[in-house]
Amino acid sequence: MSSDRYIDFANSDIGRRLVGAVGLPVPVHLERWQAGRLRPIEGTLLISAGPLADHVRIFAQRLTDSLYSFGSDQPGATAWVAEQGPKLKAVVFDASTLVHADQLKQLREFFQPILKSFDHSAHVLILGRAPESLSDPLAASTQQAIEGFSRSLAKEMRNGGTVQLLHIDDGAEDQLEGALRFFLSPKSAYISGQVVRLRPCSTHVQDWSRPLSGRRALVTGAARGIGAAIAETLARDGAEVVLVDVPQAKADIEALAARLGGQSLALDICATDAAAQLIQGLSGHNGNGIDIVVHNAGITRDKTLANMTPELWEAVLSVNLIAPQVLTKALFDSGTLHDNGRVILLASISGIAGNRGQTNYAASKAGLIGLAKAWAPSLHERGISINAVAPGFIETKMTADLPFALREAGRRMSSLGQGGLPQDVAEAVAWLSQPGTGAFSGQVLRVCGQSLIGA
Numbered sequence: 126m127s128s129d130r131y132i133d134f135a136n137s138d139i140g141r142r143l144v145g146a147v148g149l150p151v152p153v154h155l156e157r158w159q160a161g162r163l164r165p166i167e168g169t170l171l172i173s174a175g176p177l178a179d180h181v182r183i184f185a186q187r188l189t190d191s192l193y194s195f196g197s198d199q200p201g202a203t204a205w206v207a208e209q210g211p212k213l214k215a216v217v218f219d220a221s222t223l224v225h226a227d228q229l230k231q232l233r234e235f236f237q238p239i240l241k242s243f244d245h246s247a248h249v250l251i252l253g254r255a256p257e258s259l260s261d262p263l264a265a266s267t268q269q270a271i272e273g274f275s276r277s278l279a280k281e282m283r284n285g286g287t288v289q290l291l292h293i294d295d296g297a298e299d300q301l302e303g304a305l306r307f308f309l310s311p312k313s314a315y316i317s318g319q320v321v322r323l324r325p326c327s328t329h330v331q332d333w334s335r336p337l338s339g340r341r342a343l344v345t346g347a348a349r350g351i352g353a354a355i356a357e358t359l360a361r362d363g364a365e366v367v368l369v370d371v372p373q374a375k376a377d378i379e380a381l382a383a384r385l386g387g388q389s390l391a392l393d394i395c396a397t398d399a400a401a402q403l404i405q406g407l408s409g410h411n412g413n414g415i416d417i418v419v420h421n422a423g424i425t426r427d428k429t430l431a432n433m434t435p436e437l438w439e440a441v442l443s444v445n446l447i448a449p450q451v452l453t454k455a456l457f458d459s460g461t462l463h464d465n466g467r468v469i470l471l472a473s474i475s476g477i478a479g480n481r482g483q484t485n486y487a488a489s490k491a492g493l494i495g496l497a498k499a500w501a502p503s504l505h506e507r508g509i510s511i512n513a514v515a516p517g518f519i520e521t522k523m524t525a526d527l528p529f530a531l532r533e534a535g536r537r538m539s540s541l542g543q544g545g546l547p548q549d550v551a552e553a554v555a556w557l558s559q560p561g562t563g564a565f566s567g568q569v570l571r572v573c574g575q576s577l578i579g580a
């Protein structure tokens with residue numbers, strides 16, 4: 126589902142010539158995950174040397190059947206030779222051992238020869254250590270330098286390629302497979318230039334074809350747009366879904382719930398008795414409690430501050446921030462949210478960068494990011510993670526309603542040169558819902574095509 130005609134035009138014969146002649150960016154159709162696909166990587170995976178890379182080699186053959194190593198032969202992998210090796214669909218570079226500034230040249234030495242060999246929609250992952258976890262200031266500075274490198278490489282990628290930096294804490298190596306299945310596959314098509322940290326976590330995915338099997342997930346605002354895509358994706362991954370939306374959208378959530386084999390609850394999340402209704406709706410004959418809570422319902426009421434009425438302010442703060450705060454606390458205090466639960470808050474890059482005409486919206490979304498950061502340490506005791514997902518420009522009704530110039534700017538001002546799809550946000554939420562992602566908490570994952578806004 127893309128109403129972005131510019132991509133089609135820019136990739137047509139005549140369009141490509143015209144667009145090139147006037148120097149406009151040429152966004153490409155991104156490869157997305159298709160239902161029924163089994164292998165995360167359909168193409169060649171190249172792995173560097175290094176201790177974290179050795180952990181990746183343990184499970185790499187489950188990711189792809191075309192495995193190459195850089196520099197030397199490794200068991201089960203062929204040595205990759207520049208200009209002779211196959212095109213690269215995925216690359217893992219282990220930068221965790223770089224502790225002196227003069228070792229940073231290894232980044233150039235590794236990546237320069239492979240730049241021309243990237244396949245369409247290739248995914249690059251650099252593995253490092255969180256600078257704040259290192260006691261030696263020079264080592265921390267060296268690891269921080271890798272962030273600048275990876276964000277810049279992300280901006281230089283072509284043909285829909287992406288780059289992320291993954292910080293792996295000691296003891297979190299056993300969470301690499303879940304992260305790689307996400308970041309090296311089309312599930313992360315619209316995520317680029319991000320830095321993510323994995324900490325140790327005792328829970329693991331049992332079955333990669335249905336990682337959410339046996340888990341029950343609540344999704345608010347599930348009638349359409351991003352919320353409906355999240356419900357579909359969580360159900361695809363094996364979760365039993367409970368769909369919430371306003372009473373006016375009752376028919377839509379009932380139809381979707383019937384199709385996904387889930388449950389629907391028509392409910393205004395701002396109602397004074399919303400928490401009680403929710404807790405009651407989540408217990409009873411359909412089962413007890415919940416494992417995954419996705420606060421997706423959100424609204425915009427844009428006006429510059431000069432023209433912002435109390436009603437517009439209240440409406441946005443109530444739906445976007447107060448309801449997620451109140452409902453999460455109630456689900457937590459009542460024990461409805463199970464141990465090892467996952468809470469995911471739909472923020473926005475407006476909440477990171479601010480946006481003209483969105484003082485109310487940006488405040489609400491920044492508040493959600495604050496909620497994830499502040500709550501993560503205490504929820505950790507029960508194995509619960511809480512994270513924010515910050516979408517950039519996503520093709521939905523919310524963005525279709527924007528004035529033309531704003532809509533075009535939103536799409537093009539990113540490294541991937543286009544808006545994302547609801548599925549892109551849904552895949553990120555599904556990954557954060559997995560048992561293993563307890564390793565990831567109190568963080569913000571941007572799904573924005575490396576938007577220039579707030580980057």
Ligand SMILES: NC(=O)c1ccc[n+]([C@@H]2O[C@H](COP(=O)([O-])OP(=O)(O)OC[C@H]3O[C@@H](n4cnc5c(N)ncnc54)[C@H](O)[C@@H]3O)[C@@H](O)[C@H]2O)c1
Nearest residue numbers: 346348350351370371393394421422423473516519521523
């Ligand atoms: N579309 C984007 O580009 C974009 C970008 C950044 C963040 N987001 C965020 O993603 C989320 C989903 O966005 P979308 O574009 O799919 O929006 P949408 O307007 O298409 O859907 C939002 C859904 O939330 C429901 N909802 C609104 N108020 C509710 C309430 N009081 N109780 C229960 N349900 C309620 C609506 O009925 C609707 O079904 C929102 O939180 C939004 O702020 C969207």
